[in-house]
Amino acid sequence: MTNFLPTLRALVRTYQAFDNFSSHHIKSLGLTTGQFDVIATLGNTQGMTCGEIGEKTLMVKGTLTGVLDRLEAKAMIVRVENPKDxxxxxxxxxALGEKTFKDTFQPHLDxxxxxxxxxxxxxxxxIEKNLQKLNSIF
Amino acid sequence: MTNFLPTLRALVRTYQAFDNFSSHHIKSLGLTTGQFDVIATLGNTQGMTCGEIGEKTLMVKGTLTGVLDRLEAKAMIVRVENPKDxxxxxxxxxALGEKTFKDTFQPHLDxxxxxxxxxxxxxxxxIEKNLQKLNSIF
DNA sequence: CTTATAATGTACGTATGCGTACTATTTTAA
DNA sequence: TTAAAATAGTACGCATACGTACATTATAAG
Structure with a gap:
């Protein structure tokens, strides 16, 4: 039997290292990771349904509801009725959400x-190819 | 400027795919991921401090306290005084914790x-080498 | 030896993360 | 065409995840 544990450990540790590195900067910008992901996803669009946001941010809908609640409380997003469905x-x-997008998205990318x-x-x-190969087994 | 976003996305998606795959099986065994990690870490040892467990499981101490509380409530672990400190x-x-370790650790590895x-x-x-290279930049 | 500092674990608050149940609406099928 | 199945989002409960503050004990500096 092959020993896959070192590979697994590398995956978990690398993900956590990135998450830690990234989220500290995002917090210094005044947002949580989930809030930033939503703002970044909505930037330069005409709006999106919860389903679409969930798809892009990989958040399950139950989690997204809470994140949107807090962004709404911060007056960074609005929920409007979808006439098509x-x-x-x-x-x-x-407008504040747009400003937040401008103030945080590019700086975080930088x-x-x-x-x-x-x-x-x-x-x-x-690295990407290797990750995709690993991803394909699940 | 290089476009690192696809690599980043691959990391996040692969980690989530593994986490999802793994945690579903662990839940079917009656444990949460955190609880399984602690049980797996303590298996075949004479016990460990919270600090040591946190180091191995990558859990911060605040989180660990709660996980241990619930494992204690399930009578799978005990907290005993450390005479050395x-x-x-x-x-x-x-004994139940040992039994749980035997019933879940190897099956999950399998x-x-x-x-x-x-x-x-x-x-x-x-894959491991590529992950380590990625990890090294954070 | 005494005080300043560090280390260990808990308490607590906020924010996910996820599963299940639920309501409202839309689509599918008989 | 109308009842059954699927979809969208919310509500809710439980378990992390993590930062800050805290009490207790240990160690270092003087």
Whole structure:
């Protein structure tokens, strides 16, 4: 039997290292990771349903409801009725939400860029391919 | 500027895919992921401090307290005084905890083995190396 | 030896993360 | 065409996840 535990450990530790690195910066910008993901997803769009946001951010709907509640309380998003389907709701950024997007999205990308520049395009591609191979077994 | 987003997405999606795959099986065994991690860590040992468990399971101490509370309520672990350092506590598996370890640890490894057998030793090693390279930038 | 600092674990508050149940609406099928 | 099945989002409960504050004990500095 092959020993897959080191590979597994590497996956978990690397994910946690990234999550830690990224979320600290996001918190310094005044948002949680979930809130940032939603703002980043809605930026430069005309709005989206909860289902679409959940698909992009990988959040399950139950979690998303809470995140949207808090973003709504912060007046960064609004829920408006979807005329095409009365079951669903359209989520849109408010003016404050747009400003938050402008103030946080590019800065966070820049922050990540700094460390990712340590890797070449070739290396990034190899890592991605290996991750996809691992992903394919689940 | 290099586009690192696809690599990042692959990391997040792969981690979530594994987590989902693994935790469903653990839940079917009657434990949460955190509880399983603690049981697995304590198995075949003479007990450990919270600090040591946190180190192995990558749980922060605040989280660990709650997980241990619930394992204690299930009578799977006990907290005993550490004679060498009165600040700390030794966590030990009870007889039920040992039984749970025996009933879940190897079965879960076997469950994971099934899918990891789709990858060769060479592939596993390459994935691990790539993950470590990615980890090194954070 | 005494005090300042560090380490260990708990308490607590906020925010996910996820499963199940539920309401409202839409689509499918008989 | 109308009842059954599927879909969208919310409500709710439980278990992390993590930061800050806290009490207790240990160690280092003087």
């Amino acid at each position: 009365k079951r669903s709701t359209l989520i849109k950024l408010t 922050y990540l860029s700094q460390v990712f520049s340590k890797l070449s395009d070739k290396e990034l591609e190899a | 009165k600040r700390s506590t030794l966590i030990k598996l009870t 469950y994971l083995s099934q899918v990891f057998s789709k990858l060769s030793d060479k592939e596993l090693e390459a």
